[in-house]
Amino acid sequence: MEQKIPKSLEEIPVEVIETDLLIVGGGNAGCFVAVEAKTLDPNLKVTIMEKANISRSGATAAGMDAINTYLRKDKGETPESLVKWSRAQVGGGPIREDLALSNANILNETVDMLEDWGLPFAYDEEGHKKLRGRFDVSIHGEQLKPIMAEKAMAMGAKVYNRVAATNLLMDGDKCVGAMGLGVRDGKLYVFRAKATVVSTGGACGIWKSPVTDYSSAHHQTWMSPFNVGTGYAVGIRAGAEMTSLEQRWVATRTKDFCGPVDTLSVAFGCLITNAKGEKVMQVRYAAEGGDKAPRFYRLTAPMTEWLEGRGPVYVDTTVLTQEESKELRMELLNERPSFVLFLASKGQDITKEPVEIFGSDPYIVGGHTGSGYWVDIKRMTTVPGLFAAGETAGGNPNKFVGGCGAEGRLAARGALEYLKKITMPALDSAQVGKEKERVFAPLVRGPEFDGVTDIEMEERLQRLMDEYAGGIHSFYRLNEERLVVALKNIKVLRDQVKYLYAKNLHNLMNVHEVIDRLDVAEMAVHHLMYRKETRWPGWQTRMDYPEKDPKLDCFVESTRDPKTGEVKMFTRPYEQLIPGDRTKQ
Amino acid sequence: MPPKVDKEKCDGCKAEKESLCEQICPGDLMTLSEDKKGYCRMPRDCWDCMSCIKACPKGALETRIPYQLGYHVARLIPMMGTNTITWTCIDINGKKETFRFINRGSADE
Numbered sequence: 001m002e003q004k005i006p007k008s009l010e011e012i013p014v015e016v017i018e019t020d021l022l023i024v025g026g027g028n029a030g031c032f033v034a035v036e037a038k039t040l041d042p043n044l045k046v047t048i049m050e051k052a053n054i055s056r057s058g059a060t061a062a063g064m065d066a067i068n069t070y071l072r073k074d075k076g077e078t079p080e081s082l083v084k085w086s087r088a089q090v091g092g093g094p095i096r097e098d099l100a101l102s103n104a105n106i107l108n109e110t111v112d113m114l115e116d117w118g119l120p121f122a123y124d125e126e127g128h129k130k131l132r133g134r135f136d137v138s139i140h141g142e143q144l145k146p147i148m149a150e151k152a153m154a155m156g157a158k159v160y161n162r163v164a165a166t167n168l169l170m171d172g173d174k175c176v177g178a179m180g181l182g183v184r185d186g187k188l189y190v191f192r193a194k195a196t197v198v199s200t201g202g203a204c205g206i207w208k209s210p211v212t213d214y215s216s217a218h219h220q221t222w223m224s225p226f227n228v229g230t231g232y233a234v235g236i237r238a239g240a241e242m243t244s245l246e247q248r249w250v251a252t253r254t255k256d257f258c259g260p261v262d263t264l265s266v267a268f269g270c271l272i273t274n275a276k277g278e279k280v281m282q283v284r285y286a287a288e289g290g291d292k293a294p295r296f297y298r299l300t301a302p303m304t305e306w307l308e309g310r311g312p313v314y315v316d317t318t319v320l321t322q323e324e325s326k327e328l329r330m331e332l333l334n335e336r337p338s339f340v341l342f343l344a345s346k347g348q349d350i351t352k353e354p355v356e357i358f359g360s361d362p363y364i365v366g367g368h369t370g371s372g373y374w375v376d377i378k379r380m381t382t383v384p385g386l387f388a389a390g391e392t393a394g395g396n397p398n399k400f401v402g403g404c405g406a407e408g409r410l411a412a413r414g415a416l417e418y419l420k421k422i423t424m425p426a427l428d429s430a431q432v433g434k435e436k437e438r439v440f441a442p443l444v445r446g447p448e449f450d451g452v453t454d455i456e457m458e459e460r461l462q463r464l465m466d467e468y469a470g471g472i473h474s475f476y477r478l479n480e481e482r483l484v485v486a487l488k489n490i491k492v493l494r495d496q497v498k499y500l501y502a503k504n505l506h507n508l509m510n511v512h513e514v515i516d517r518l519d520v521a522e523m524a525v526h527h528l529m530y531r532k533e534t535r536w537p538g539w540q541t542r543m544d545y546p547e548k549d550p551k552l553d554c555f556v557e558s559t560r561d562p563k564t565g566e567v568k569m570f571t572r573p574y575e576q577l578i579p580g581d582r583t584k585q
Numbered sequence: 586m587p588p589k590v591d592k593e594k595c596d597g598c599k600a601e602k603e604s605l606c607e608q609i610c611p612g613d614l615m616t617l618s619e620d621k622k623g624y625c626r627m628p629r630d631c632w633d634c635m636s637c638i639k640a641c642p643k644g645a646l647e648t649r650i651p652y653q654l655g656y657h658v659a660r661l662i663p664m665m666g667t668n669t670i671t672w673t674c675i676d677i678n679g680k681k682e683t684f685r686f687i688n689r690g691s692a693d694e
Contacts, residue, residue: 052611056636061611118689142670142688162613183613216586217651218629219612225632226612256654330684333672337661338633338648344676345655506613506626 003504005443006186012440013187014432018424019047021415022193023157024165024178025200025231026050027058028401029367029390031148032110032408033197033415034157040416046157049180049191051164051200051509052226054149058201059224059391060401064141065263065335066132067121068400070111071104074128079104080578082135085585086398089294090247091536092582094555094574095370096395098377101577103396103406110406111137117151119144132267134585142334144401163189164509165200165230166439168238168386169432171425175386178234179435183509188436192427194419195385197411198373202249202365202391203229203520205458205513208466208473209361211256212459222251222258222360229364231392233516235373236523239562241382243394243555243572244370245520246527248362248539250476252299255312255358259332259339264315264355265291265298268328272301273354274310292585300538303359303475314354325351359472359538364520367391367399369539371524374557374572378414379407382559385418387411395555442502442511451499454510461514461521464489469525470541479544483529490522523558523567530556530569586651587614587625588637594645597621606637606646639663639670 006012021037023030026048037046050057071077083100087093115121122130122138129137153159162183169177169190177193204223211217219225236242252261252272264270271291272280280301281291288297302313320328328350329340343350366372372394373381380387388394389411390404399407445451465471468486470478497515502508533549534542555572576582588606597617598604606615606623615637618624623646625631638646650659656677664671668689675681 052613053609056609056634056640057611061632061636062634120687120690140687147689211651211654216628216631217653219632220651220654221632224611224634225630257650326682326684329674330686333670333684334686334688337635337663337672338650340672340674341633341648341659341661342650342655344659344661344674344680345650345657347656347659347677347680506616509613 003186005446005504006440007444009437009440009444012436014190014436015187016190016192016427017047019191019193020045020419021047022177022191022196023048024196024198025058026054026149026152026159027199027201027390028060028148029404029408030197030199031152032405033199033389033412034152035155036409036412037416038155038157040413042156044416047191047193048152048157048159049163049165049178049189050159050161053161054152054159055146057145059227060145061224062336063334064139064144064401065331066136066138066267067111067402069107069135069398069402070129070137071108071135072128072131077135079107082107083578084580085135087582088585090370090397091294091296094553095397097575097577099375099396102377102410103399103403106406106409107402110409111402114147114405117147119147136266138331140334160189164512165234166512167435168196168234168383170238171428174384175238176424179432181439181509181512183505186505188432188439190427190432192424194422194424195387195415197387197389197415198231198235198392199389199408199411200231200392201227202363202367202371203227203232203517204363205462206364206465206517206521206524207361207469207471208462210358210472212462220258222253223363223365227391228513228516229520230513230516232364232372233519235381235383235386236519236560237562238383239559240386241374242523242558243372243374244527245364245524245558246531246540246556247369247371247536249365249368250299250362250539251295251360252302252357253360254339255356257339257342258360259336259342261315261357263331263335264317264328267331268320268324270315270317270319272298272357273314273316274305275312276310278310280305280313296536296538299359302357303538307475312356314356316354317350318352318354320351322351359476361472362470362476364524365391366394366396367404369397370395378417379411380414380418385422387415439512440508442500443505443508445501447501447503449501451501452496454500454502454507454514457493457496457500458514458517461493461517465521469528476538477541477543478528479542480529483525486525487522490518490525494518494522523560526558526567526569527556586633586649587628587631588646588648590623591645591647592622594643595622596643597623598642605640605642609636609640611636635663639665
C-alpha cells in the first residue's frame with residue numbers, strides 16, 4: 001500500500017515506551033524469556049520488540065519436526081552426557097561447559113513446558129518421548145511458533161509487532177533499552193527498559209547462497225533469510241564482546257533446496273553415498289566417527305567427494321519403503337513443507353532415486369555453533385543491562401529449540417535479578433535524535449537520490465564474502481590474503497552506507513539489514529583471520545594453516561570500540577568441567 | 586518463490602485492517618496491490634515458509650518452486666483444521682498424495 005514518504009527528519013514521530021524488561025526478538029528464546037519473567041513476577045512490565053509478526057516469525061516460522069536435545073533419563077542420559085556430546089560435535093570445543101551445563105539442567109522441564117502449551121509429541125510403546133536420534137525426540141511441530149507466541153502473550157507480555165530493532169539505548173556503558181524502526185507506521189520506537197534481553201535470530205545472508213541467481217530462488221537458504229544478524233550488530237556497535245564468530249555453521253543440506261538432511265540420515269538411516277556407490281562416512285571418515293562423525297565432517301565429506309571427482313553425493317533414500325517415505329515426508333511437512341513440494345517438482349520417488357546433498361551457505365548462529373555474545377553464567381553480556389539468549393548467546397553450541405528455550409529462561413532470571421537494583425536515567429534525547437537521523441536518513445534521501453540500493457550492496461557483500469571469506473563457491477576455504485581483500489572492501493562498503501537510499505518503509509528495513517550484515521561480516525572476518533589454524537574443517541578451513549594449533553585451544557574474542565571503530569582481538573581460556581576425551585561423545 | 590495469487594479467490598481480506606497474508610509474512614513481503622489483491626512485493630526475498638498460505642482464509646495463495654530449481658507444475662495445498670493440518674501434494678506427473686496429522690494437543694489420534 002502507498003505510504004507517505006517523509007521529506008524531513010522533523011516529520012518522523014518518536015514513540016517512547018517505558019518497561020521493566022525489554023525482549024528484542026520474539027522467537028524461540030524470546031518467548032521463553034517472556035514466560036519465565038511473567039511467571040517469576042506477574043506484575044513486571046515485559047515488552048517484546050518483534051520485527052515481524054510474533055505468530056510466525058524467525059527460524060521456526062515454518063515449523064519444526066523434532067526437538068533435537070532432550071534427555072531420555074531412562075536411557076542413562078544426563079546433563080553431563082549431553083554436554084559431552086555437544087562438545088564432541090564441535091570437535092572437542094572449546095565450548096562454555098558452564099553455560100551448556102546450566103542449560104542442560106533445566107532442559108527437560110523446558111521442553112515439557114512446550115507440551116503443556118499444546119505442542120504434540122510422539123511417544124514410543126513404553127510411554128517415553130519417541131527418540132529418532134540419541135537426543136532427538138519427534139514432535140508434530142507445524143504450530144510450534146504460534147504456540148510459543150500465544151503463551152508469551154497469554155502470560156501478559158506486550159508485543160510490538162513490525163518494529164525492527166536498530167540500536168541499543170545506552171546510558172554511558174550501560175544498556176537501558178533499545179530503539180527500533182516501525183516498519184508499518186514509520187515511527188522511531190524508543191523502549192526504555194531496566195534490563196534488555198537480545199534474543200533475535202542469528203545471521204543469514206552474510207555469504208552468498210548456493211542458488212542466488214537473480215531470481216525468485218534468491219532466498220532458498222536453510223536459515224531464515226530474515227534473520228540478518230541485527231542482534232549481534234546492535235551489540236558490536238555498542239562495544240560488546242563477541243566470541244567464536246569464526247565457528248561458522250555450515251550444514252549439509254539437500255541440493256538446490258536447502259532442506260534438512262539430519263531428518264533423512266539420522267532419523268531414517270539414509271547414509272551419505274557418493275556417485276561411485278561408496279558409503280562416504282564409513283570409507284573415508286571412520287576415524288572421525290563414521291556416520292556419527294561431528295557435523296562439520298558430515299559437511300566437509302560430500303564437498304570433498306565433489307572436489308575429488310566422486311560427486312554427485314546423495315543420502316541413500318532408496319533403502320526406504322513407500323510407507324517410510326511417506327512418514328519421512330510427513331516429518332518434513334512439519335518443518336520445511338516446501339521441500340516436499342520441491343521433491344514433487346522433480347517428480348521424484350525417493351525410494352527409487354536418492355536425494356542429492358550439498359553444502360549450505362555459511363551462517364553465524366549461536367544456537368547451532370558457538371558464535372555470539374560473550375556472556376556470564378546469568379547470560380549478561382559484557383554490556384551491563386544487556387542479556388543474550390538463543391542464537392545471540394555465544395560459546396554454547398547445539399542448543400536448538402529446547403536449549404534456546406532453556407537459555408531464555410536463564411536470561412530472564414538473570415535480568416530480573418539485575419533490574420531490581422536499577423533506577424532509570426532521564427531520556428537522552430540527543431541519543432534518540434542521532435538514531436532517528438541514522439535510521440531515517442536513507443528514506444529522507446528519497447527514491448530519486450543518486451546512490452546505492454540495499455540489494456546492490458547486499459549482493460556486493462555476499463559475493464565478496466563468498467569469494468574471499470570462504471563461502472560455498474570457494475568450498476569454504478580461506479587464506480590470509482583473501483581475508484585481507486574481504487576486510488579492505490568491507491571497510492569501503494561501510495563507508496558507502498551514506499549512499500544507501502530507501503523507497504519505502506519496507507525498503508528502509510532492508511537498508512538497515514544490509515548495514516547490520518556489514519557489521520557482522522567485518523567482525524566475522526577478523527575472527528577468521530585470528531584463528532591461524534584449521535580446527536573445524538568445512539566450518540573454518542584455513543588453506544594456509546591446515547593443522548590444529550594447540551596454542552589456539554581457546555576462545556577467540558573481539559570488541560569494536562564504539563568511538564574509534566578500532567577492533568581489538570584477544571583470547572579467553574577454555575575451561576574443561578566435564579572430564580574425559582573431549583572428542584568422544 | 587513468492588506465492589501465486591488466485592485473483593478470483595483473493596478478496597484482499599476486506600473486513601481486516603490489513604490482509605492476513607500481510608499480517609503474517611515473516612519477511613514483510615506480502616501486501617495489497619492497487620486492485621486490492623495480495624501480492625509479493627519482492628519475489629526474490631520469499632523463503633517459501635508457507636505462513637501466508639496457511640493463513641489465507643480463501644485458499645487463494647499457492648507456493649510454487651522456482652523453475653530454476655524444480656519443474657512445472659507441482660502443488661502443495663494445506664487445509665487448516667482445529668487441531669489438524671491436511672496437506673495435498675500433486676507432483677509434476679499428476680501423482681496425488683494426502684497427509685493428515687495433528688498439530689495441536691496429543692500426537693496420538
